[in-house]
Amino acid sequence: MGCNNSKTVAKVNDVAAAATPAKAENEEPVQKKADTSKLSRTSSFQEPANDEFTIIRLLLLGAAESGKTTLLEQIRLLYKQNFSDAEMFHRRAFIYNTILQSMRMMIKMMDESGISYADPKNQENAKRIMEEGETQYGLFPQEYADRMVSVWNDDAVQKLYARRSAFNLNDSTKFFLDSFDSINRPDYQPSPKHLIMSYVPTIGVQNVIFTANNRSFQLFDIGGQRIDRRKWATMYDGIDAIFFCLAISEYDQTMNEDLVTNRLTDSLNLLQKISSEPKFLKNSDIFIFLNEVDVFCEKLNEIPLQNFQDQYHGNSSEEALKFIEDMAIQAMAGRDEYLYSIYRTVCIDTEMMAGILGNVFEEILERKL
Ligand SMILES: Nc1nc2c(ncn2[C@@H]2O[C@H](COP(=O)(O)OP(=O)(O)OP(=O)(O)O)[C@@H](O)[C@H]2O)c(=O)[nH]1
Numbered sequence: 001m002g003c004n005n006s007k008t009v010a011k012v013n014d015v016a017a018a019a020t021p022a023k024a025e026n027e028e029p030v031q032k033k034a035d036t037s038k039l040s041r042t043s044s045f046q047e048p049a050n051d052e053f054t055i056i057r058l059l060l061l062g063a064a065e066s067g068k069t070t071l072l073e074q075i076r077l078l079y080k081q082n083f084s085d086a087e088m089f090h091r092r093a094f095i096y097n098t099i100l101q102s103m104r105m106m107i108k109m110m111d112e113s114g115i116s117y118a119d120p121k122n123q124e125n126a127k128r129i130m131e132e133g134e135t136q137y138g139l140f141p142q143e144y145a146d147r148m149v150s151v152w153n154d155d156a157v158q159k160l161y162a163r164r165s166a167f168n169l170n171d172s173t174k175f176f177l178d179s180f181d182s183i184n185r186p187d188y189q190p191s192p193k194h195l196i197m198s199y200v201p202t203i204g205v206q207n208v209i210f211t212a213n214n215r216s217f218q219l220f221d222i223g224g225q226r227i228d229r230r231k232w233a234t235m236y237d238g239i240d241a242i243f244f245c246l247a248i249s250e251y252d253q254t255m256n257e258d259l260v261t262n263r264l265t266d267s268l269n270l271l272q273k274i275s276s277e278p279k280f281l282k283n284s285d286i287f288i289f290l291n292e293v294d295v296f297c298e299k300l301n302e303i304p305l306q307n308f309q310d311q312y313h314g315n316s317s318e319e320a321l322k323f324i325e326d327m328a329i330q331a332m333a334g335r336d337e338y339l340y341s342i343y344r345t346v347c348i349d350t351e352m353m354a355g356i357l358g359n360v361f362e363e364i365l366e367r368k369l
């Protein structure tokens with residue numbers, strides 16, 4: 001998948017083809033197809049081929065906001081692990097807060113850019129919004145809501161939003177603000193798409209059990225913020241495969257934790273650490289999801305990759321994607337090439353993920369045979 005079709009809502013079969021990872025024309029796919037007959041494995045992968053009662057345990061790793069929980073939620077949707085009413089209720093509160101955070105960020109961007117609002121009364125509206133408080137976990141009072149809608153619809157704000165990749169504004173901003181009126185209602189029920197679009201940092205561990213290709217899987221999702229990474233090692237035993245998410249669009253961003261470390265560098269260091277972890281080095285497959293390809297491709301036009309990676313001299317988004325892929329491959333130096341696969345993903349795209357996940361689960365099961 002390149003940039004051009006990353007936003008295309010393709011049919012699942014087409015997507016499965018697009019999902020064949022990292023394949024530029026006339027090039028070998030990055031994904032290394034395992035000739036499993038030659039492999040000698042000592043992990044649970046060696047269990048009898050037809051052991052339908054064994055649960056295949058997968059661990060989701062990656063930095064904060066890399067798309068881990070989004071991937072887990074796609075699996076829940078696609079493999080029919082329904083969300084409970086209680087989960088929906090809690091997520092609703094986070095959605096209100098996400099909307100406020102996006103709004104506040106837009107107002108700050110307007111202030112920092114020194115751009116005037118198209119409608120001067122929105123200057124006052126913006127000021128009032130900033131004074132109202134930093135969080136909002138419930139319905140917005142009507143007057144407050146009207147101010148938000150007025151600022152969002154201001155022509156100058158919309159123009160600035162079109163250049164959002166230069167400001168690292170969350171992609172869900174437009175998604176939620178465009179439907180703000182239907183969200184800011186007592187009877188609002190988030191839809192599956194709303195769950196996928198919202199970000200709720202994971203604290204601790206959550207897991208989902210599901211069936212794919214007639215086999216049971218259990219997927220563990222852990223928080224990726226630095227403070228949570230200390231707990232990762234407690235989850236390493238009995239894991240059959242790692243799903244590693246890496247938000248490639250973050251090449252220009254620094255970590256919230258220290259505001260210094262480049263996020264791409266941090267993610268690649270993490271990948272290197274996981275790849276060389278003794279418990280995973282010899283037998284565990286790592287499926288790497290180079291995620292947020294949509295944001296990455298959009299951002300390249302605003303913020304050149306070479307500003308942050310001086311080794312990069314390419315001119316196209318395909319070259320940029322290939323460059324990042326090579327960095328991921330380098331991070332796995334020393335690992336058997338049959339023990340990892342790289343996919344380019346847009347985790348918020350359910351149809352695309354249906355194709356990719358179908359391939360991944362098939363690959364896992366093939367290797368078990
Ligand atoms: N545009 C775009 N947004 C994405 C993509 N993948 C995830 N997101 C959004 O990015 C945010 C990532 O959130 P999560 O999946 O919860 O991140 P996480 O890795 O679980 O983060 P922690 O729990 O803090 O470790 C959410 O708002 C998603 O909607 C993608 O491919 N493209």
Ligand SMILES: [Mg+2]
Nearest residue numbers: 068069201202
């Ligand atoms: Mg999470």
